[in-house]
Amino acid sequence: MLDHVIKGATVVDGTGAPAYTADVGIRHGRIAVVGTVTEEARSVEDASGLVLAPGFVDPHTHYDAQLFWDPYATPSLNHGVTTVAGGNCGFTLAPLHPDRPEDADYTRRMMSRVEGMALVALEEGAPWSWHSFGEYLDALEGRIAVNAGFMVGHCALRRYVMGPQAVGGQPSQEQLAAMVRLLRESMDAGAWGLSTTQSSSHSDGDGQPVASRHAQPAELLALSRAVGECEGTQIEAIVAGCLDQFSDAEIDLFVEMSAVAGRPLNWNVLTIDAAVPERVPRQLLASEQARKAGGRVVALTMPILTPMNMSLGTFCALNLIPGWGPVLGLPVPERIERLRDADVRAELLRRANSKEAGVFRRLANFGRYVIGDTYSEANAGLTGRVVKDIAEERGQEPFACLVEICANDELRTVLWPMPADNDPASWALRAQTWQHEDVLLGGSDAGAHLDRMCGAPYTTRFLGDCLRGRKLVGLEQAVKMLTDDPARLFGLRERGRIRQGWHADLVLLDPEQIDAGPATLVHDLPGDSPRLDSRALGVRAVWVNGVEALRDDVVTGAVPGRVLRSGRDTETVSTR
Numbered sequence: 001m002l003d004h005v006i007k008g009a010t011v012v013d014g015t016g017a018p019a020y021t022a023d024v025g026i027r028h029g030r031i032a033v034v035g036t037v038t039e040e041a042r043s044v045e046d047a048s049g050l051v052l053a054p055g056f057v058d059p060h061t062h063y064d065a066q067l068f069w070d071p072y073a074t075p076s077l078n079h080g081v082t083t084v085a086g087g088n089c090g091f092t093l094a095p096l097h098p099d100r101p102e103d104a105d106y107t108r109r110m111m112s113r114v115e116g117m118a119l120v121a122l123e124e125g126a127p128w129s130w131h132s133f134g135e136y137l138d139a140l141e142g143r144i145a146v147n148a149g150f151m152v153g154h155c156a157l158r159r160y161v162m163g164p165q166a167v168g169g170q171p172s173q174e175q176l177a178a179m180v181r182l183l184r185e186s187m188d189a190g191a192w193g194l195s196t197t198q199s200s201s202h203s204d205g206d207g208q209p210v211a212s213r214h215a216q217p218a219e220l221l222a223l224s225r226a227v228g229e230c231e232g233t234q235i236e237a238i239v240a241g242c243l244d245q246f247s248d249a250e251i252d253l254f255v256e257m258s259a260v261a262g263r264p265l266n267w268n269v270l271t272i273d274a275a276v277p278e279r280v281p282r283q284l285l286a287s288e289q290a291r292k293a294g295g296r297v298v299a300l301t302m303p304i305l306t307p308m309n310m311s312l313g314t315f316c317a318l319n320l321i322p323g324w325g326p327v328l329g330l331p332v333p334e335r336i337e338r339l340r341d342a343d344v345r346a347e348l349l350r351r352a353n354s355k356e357a358g359v360f361r362r363l364a365n366f367g368r369y370v371i372g373d374t375y376s377e378a379n380a381g382l383t384g385r386v387v388k389d390i391a392e393e394r395g396q397e398p399f400a401c402l403v404e405i406c407a408n409d410e411l412r413t414v415l416w417p418m419p420a421d422n423d424p425a426s427w428a429l430r431a432q433t434w435q436h437e438d439v440l441l442g443g444s445d446a447g448a449h450l451d452r453m454c455g456a457p458y459t460t461r462f463l464g465d466c467l468r469g470r471k472l473v474g475l476e477q478a479v480k481m482l483t484d485d486p487a488r489l490f491g492l493r494e495r496g497r498i499r500q501g502w503h504a505d506l507v508l509l510d511p512e513q514i515d516a517g518p519a520t521l522v523h524d525l526p527g528d529s530p531r532l533d534s535r536a537l538g539v540r541a542v543w544v545n546g547v548e549a550l551r552d553d554v555v556t557g558a559v560p561g562r563v564l565r566s567g568r569d570t571e572t573v574s575t576r
Helices: 102-115 119-125 133-140 154-166 173-188 217-227 248-261 279-293 332-339 342-352 355-364 387-394 398-408 424-433 458-468 475-482 484-490
Strands: 004-011 020-027 030-035 044-046 051-054 056-058 081-086 147-150 193-197 234-238 264-268 296-301 369-371 415-417 439-441 506-509 520-522 531-533 539-544 547-551
Touching (some): 051 475, 056 484, 081 539, 217 234, 248 264, 279 424, 332 342, 342 355, 369 387, 439 475
Parallel strands (some): 004 044, 193 234, 264 296
Antiparallel strands (some): 004 020, 020 030, 520 531
16 A cells, blocks of 8 residues: 555656656655556545656755754755755864863854854754764754755864864874874764865854864865765865855865865855856866866856845854954944944945955945844834935935944844846856756755845745746756756765655645745744744645655654765765
């Protein structure tokens, strides 16, 4: 007897093949029948007019901590995601040295600063009961609603072996050997591989460059070789040039890391903007060079424009603009005084528009900011208005106008920059870039920057755009880009397609309604901390390993997800 049958669905199987009408039967967590079901089943539902697709695979998340207090990985599960890749950007909660309990506090403060996770949520929401990476994975086993795999972070490896000297120091030969051993042990326990960062935007809770930023190429290559010695592994890496354009040295580093490992290396995020036409070919040069050297470098890029709010009062992307951090790090009264100084504003604008600001230059057009939540009588009626219009009414320069509005709220004002790359030429360039063999959709950062951005709904918003919006990609190809493409990159065993015998990770959706609602601020994290959430529209049901995990945007309470471990649940994707 079958556990469940989905009758008469329009099956989009993930391979890119044309859609077809079929019944799909589920038994013991697997797809038992694709075609016409005649066998009896415990439950049956009519899916006429609905699309059945494989569960979506999000290749870049930071759900490492959230899964402990939110086993459903919301809102990703709501938007059809059944498998998430975590442990990215060099940041993981394990391993932790058993003789240094203070390392857990350091890790929490680092994650709070660099990934925008509420410190109180990290302190209260996770048990912090592990030391080894395997113990961390064991702590999640059997209690999550999505499938989840994790890279092991370079920062954690360095901290474990080198202690506080991980920040600023260089490992001895013995310490480097110990790091390699620890990486191998983590991969033997199920880590998907190594993640690392060299990005200038990544600082720890003390404001210092995170540990992996101090690593020299020889250290990165030694760790990469170890990745190549284990089955079903990958590399994920970030460098400063990911934000704009790679240097020659960064391209060489990516190419060598992938080539010595014989494994794919993915990075994020490829920002596509027709106003900077030289960026895409420069970034994809790394992929072309890697293939010649026996490696593979894959760029992640988002198929939607992810709204991101800003604030002059709390840490956000504005702090990462060169020269802005020291001003925005001052106590609020002093910060307001400095921002009201015309010379200070002129210097900040100069730095924000400079070449060194890279992709953050897009944040410098303050006239295109929309005012969000306000908190003072002086700002009554400004919510939803564009700064340029307010500035013209007041006879002010836009940045000066924005500063005065924020000062009235003691810098608590929420700001929403309007994207500068929402033009037809940029969308045409995106559609062209998506066709590249080393470009993959993803980069949601779901689980991070919780009160600043909400990238998790990219799956449903992209499908809605493909079906009823710009229609840059057909439905079958769009589904493949969200399912089979990332599954094959990570070597996921028997996931990413609707195929008999494969794991029953499935999404049933209404093609007339599929979309994502607007991002709204909710206070549902441990300690009443805020995050941005977004409702899924048109997602009828989601199954994970054959068990219904979500119905009509409401989680069922089931936790059928699995911790996906390298080798057992992933196969080697060799570049050689």
